[in-house]
Amino acid sequence: MFKKLFKFNKKKQEEVKEIEESIEKQDKEEVEVEQVHNEVDNNEESEHVITEELQEDTIDEVCEAIKEEAIEEVKDDIKNIETKEEIDEAKEVIEESEYKEELEEVKEAIEEIGSEEVSYIENDDKYEDIKEVDQELVEEVKEKKVNLFDRLKQGLTKAKQGITDKIDTVLKSYTKVDEELLEDLEEVLITADVGVNTTMDIIERLRDVIKSKKITDPKDVRSELQLIVEEILTSDNSKLDVEHSPTIILMVGVNGVGKTTTIGKLANRYKSEGKKVLLAAGDTFRAAAIEQLEVWANRSNVDIIKHQEGADPGAVIFDAIKAAKARNVDLLICDTAGRLHNKANLMNELGKVFKIVDREFPEAKREVLLVVDATTGQNAVSQAKTFKQVADITGIVLTKLDGTAKGGVVLAVKSEVDVPVKLIGVGESVEDLQDFDAKAFSDALFGNN
Template identity: 55%
Template structure:
């Protein structure tokens, strides 16, 4: 059985709507990356040094990241020799297979929830990446699952941050625990945890400030929030999710490294993946930071925040080709 057919079969359990969201959301990346790879294969036919150099340029152009690209090209060279591949058109399934391998992690990409009682999820990230919107969409997702959700307005510094979270709370139909602008964020978190316990909430989603002007203060503040939450709910926060804007490419990778060193991240959320041709940043971040991508934003609608799935991602990238290959393979 061909790799493409295996890939297609591995995601048959996914709903058609989710598959469609991934396929549509990755249109720009598919055009910039996969179509250029296909063009390279048609033009060059033979796998030689020039072929590898051009493939390297395409991968770097898609923001896969220089270190990851070097690793990927080395692995492709090994596979080409091992499988005795001579024609370039035989390489595409191998490339797809390697991309899935780079994106997979030994851990479950799903969110870790408390086995009973309150689950606390902390969101971090710089301003402008779509953090508050992500929290709102996540609240909607949990509410659709029948869970009781509360939001904590821990970004007390950015003008309008509390109001923005309240707008999402009203849209989704969940309460927001807040204090006045300029209040101590750790005090807001304390209030939010107490309210969540009193009201029997299942999920508490916590917003935090996204200032990078003074990194030391920001990190100290996050650590204080972390300690307050842990004191009140010993096994919390159950997740610390860094929200990144996929359209910023390598800048998103830099942010992941900065926050990853300081805040005990457990996962990443990549927003605006539908708005970039450089979706390869997903691969670079997974490889170079070693933290799983748990969710991706594939549009502006309430349900466009999707759980990340490496096979779904690669299937969506090679959507047209997978269909043809699967149809041709008995």
């Protein structure tokens, strides 16, 4: 719309150029000169002056006409403006214009008519209906966030008891901040499976903060500890990125960590968001793995590519990629054969799957998610380190956090493996598989609302 409203600059230049060319042509043909001669008695000097005056008057008249036309166009088109942003955009175009002064009347027209139009829209019954719908959506989003946070807090109940409740007990038993207090906090963190290296890092940071802020009250240590935990868990790329189409998600991990269930929940989520999802049953070795994934596919109403039990996983992924291309799928989620991370031949087989994806699906955005069971503690860290050597892991899914009091494994995995935690499982339902948010996690862990 604004191209039409503000063609004045270009139009003025074009019209002026045409007038100048026309007058120049007329001068050459001595048509206008002859008229001037008759009026001023062939006075050459007056001829020159009057010719210039005629040229300027003609240009000014045309420019004035163009300006008036532009204002009229504004008055007509401004009726289509529906937001204050459009008015601001229009005024911005004028401010940057070479003919800012000439367009001042246009700007005034926009401000005057635009404000009346917006006022009219805001008082319109239809606008009130829209506002009501928007408010309902806002409230729905807020309620959803609250529900998710409540689920997170509930899911981390055991972890809170195993970490922050013990931290609170330690802090209450001291009247001053000293090395003994820090040693007791260190013990709590290590027993909560935070890991020795990560624990030492946390205590060192805490010691520096206590010294720099001159903290003497043990109660103040708690908030500083929470900030350190949040800082360690925060990552710029912690969000699972499936906006690009097509995207392929490869799920890796040992048997029993919850890969298939996680795939089912993700399929349900993205199908409900309107994406076209396809599943690949690449775990052909575990008994009933294909059937389990098929149940999730039916539940979420998405297609699945499968072979017989014991088939080559690479062949399944190959066929799934071909199907994804043919069906214009937005998201392909692949299960892979569960394997022991210390079995070299099985890990090499996983490498073959990645080669197939590299060769057959280079245009797809790739996410490689390592699924680990939080209840296994430091073994989860060991698994993550081993898988990272074989695969370019882009994120970690921590499942069964609701079943362990040693939730510190989240810190250990993020810190020692240096791969962002992207998803956490805090329950059995679909909603209990949540995007990882460092602040929400630390707030839930430390019992903040």
